[in-house]
Amino acid sequence: MNDLDEQLRELIPRMRRFAVSLTRNPSSADDLVQASLERALSSWGDKRAEGDLRAWLFSILYRQFIDSHRRGKRYARMLEFFTGRDDAQPSVERTVMAQSTLEAFELLPTEQRALLLWVSVEGLSYKEVAEILDVPTGTVMSRLSRARQALRQLSEGEITSPSLRILK
Amino acid sequence: MITIPPSERDLHAYVDHQLSDADRQLLETYLASNPELAEQVRDWQRDAQHLRAALGGALQMPANPALDPTVIRRHLRGQSRRHFASAAVLLIAVSIGGISGWQARQMTFPMPAPMADAVQAYRMFATQDILPADFKVEQSGDLQGWLDRYFTQANRLPNLQNAGFKPVSARLLSTEQGAAAMVLYENPQGQRISYYVRPPGPQNHLLERGGRRDGELQAEYWSGSGYNYAMVTQANSPAAQLLQQTTRF
Numbered sequence: 001m002n003d004l005d006e007q008l009r010e011l012i013p014r015m016r017r018f019a020v021s022l023t024r025n026p027s028s029a030d031d032l033v034q035a036s037l038e039r040a041l042s043s044w045g046d047k048r049a050e051g052d053l054r055a056w057l058f059s060i061l062y063r064q065f066i067d068s069h070r071r072g073k074r075y076a077r078m079l080e081f082f083t084g085r086d087d088a089q090p091s092v093e094r095t096v097m098a099q100s101t102l103e104a105f106e107l108l109p110t111e112q113r114a115l116l117l118w119v120s121v122e123g124l125s126y127k128e129v130a131e132i133l134d135v136p137t138g139t140v141m142s143r144l145s146r147a148r149q150a151l152r153q154l155s156e157g158e159i160t161s162p163s164l165r166i167l168k
Numbered sequence: 169m170i171t172i173p174p175s176e177r178d179l180h181a182y183v184d185h186q187l188s189d190a191d192r193q194l195l196e197t198y199l200a201s202n203p204e205l206a207e208q209v210r211d212w213q214r215d216a217q218h219l220r221a222a223l224g225g226a227l228q229m230p231a232n233p234a235l236d237p238t239v240i241r242r243h244l245r246g247q248s249r250r251h252f253a254s255a256a257v258l259l260i261a262v263s264i265g266g267i268s269g270w271q272a273r274q275m276t277f278p279m280p281a282p283m284a285d286a287v288q289a290y291r292m293f294a295t296q297d298i299l300p301a302d303f304k305v306e307q308s309g310d311l312q313g314w315l316d317r318y319f320t321q322a323n324r325l326p327n328l329q330n331a332g333f334k335p336v337s338a339r340l341l342s343t344e345q346g347a348a349a350m351v352l353y354e355n356p357q358g359q360r361i362s363y364y365v366r367p368p369g370p371q372n373h374l375l376e377r378g379g380r381r382d383g384e385l386q387a388e389y390w391s392g393s394g395y396n397y398a399m400v401t402q403a404n405s406p407a408a409q410l411l412q413q414t415t416r417f
Contacts, residue, residue: 006238017226030232037240099216119184120216141177148212
């Protein structure tokens with residue numbers, strides 16, 4: 001168990017970085033990491049598949065984020081229904097032009113951000129990413145290709161809001 | 169194996185270092201004579217580098233102690249203990265409500281039987297083993313010290329060693345009268361006796377020393393040092409006799 005804790009401790013900075021890139025907010029990122037660690041520690045042993053611990057943790061974190069995001073969206077839709085306004089503006093509709101790669105990155109949809117972080121930054125294999133997303137490797141490669149092109153175009157400032165919507 | 173001319177997937181796999189050495193060399197040779205494609209690949213490589221550099225700083229965030237695995241484990245344990253504790257409160261509250269309701273209908277005793285919660289706790293923990301212990305003697309040692317943290321200056325735990333009973337585990341419960349603890353004694357034959365302590369409640373309801381039979385169980389109860397106590401075991405057993413001797417001091 002202590003051995004596991006040691007391995008987890010080493011990976012926590014990477015989990016936090018991934019969580020920040022998903023939530024774009026350090027404090028909710030840490031909440032997300034905490035929830036993911038709780039999930040990981042309580043399901044340790046019975047659910048963990050063979051393979052890279054880091055990829056397993058990323059997949060727990062990603063799923064937690066998607067779930068909470070979905071709940072948030074439902075809530076926002078409900079609010080909109082009752083109040084007639086949309087309090088949660090999706091980030092993809094920002095009309096800001098990206099000035100740098102990081103800014104461009106932050107304009108990408110969730111899955112593209114996750115893909116680029118896993119592959120380009122963390123160096124996970126296509127196979128590991130395919131397992132996290134539960135899709136074939138070929139799908140990972142075509143989604144990655146789209147993500148790269150989107151990042152490229154945003155970095156060059158070619159794209160404004162309307163075409164961003166098409167990308168999604 | 170890649171194809172020549174390379175597919176877009178091959179180019180991405182090249183950027184991500186996921187090609188074999190042979191394929192990588194093949195592709196580099198091809199790129200050398202196709203500057204436009206080479207330029208596209210370099211753009212992707214540069215984006216990846218920028219991204220790594222830009223996100224590198226995020227690894228240096230000041231540590232957050234709340235995320236340490238040890239703290240998370242403790243938090244998880246606390247959560248399950250709270251769940252168990254609230255389950256215990258609920259069960260006890262429901263069954264005492266049931267008892268007093270039934271007795272009100274009978275118009276005999278307006279009050280629940282003395283220390284009915286102790287008997288109920290014995291049924292849950294000693295007879296049915298529904299909930300895990302908060303404290304195990306073999307793991308944690310000093311039971312009296314643990315108890316003293318919650319009940320200051322209460323009666324000392326009875327010593328039943330001569331009769332072959334040793335304390336093995338303890339649980340905390342909350343009742344209408346306040347926090348209660350139940351210590352479970354066991355002898356080598358697996359017979360059990362519980363020792364139950366809690367405050368007398370808002371009405372300061374202290375008890376005359378006494379005993380009563382409740383279904384298959386025998387309960388002895390008394391008050392002292394500001395708390396109410398009960399000891400419960402199977403009726404008509406040697407343990408029940410021991411209990412009467414122990415508590416009639």
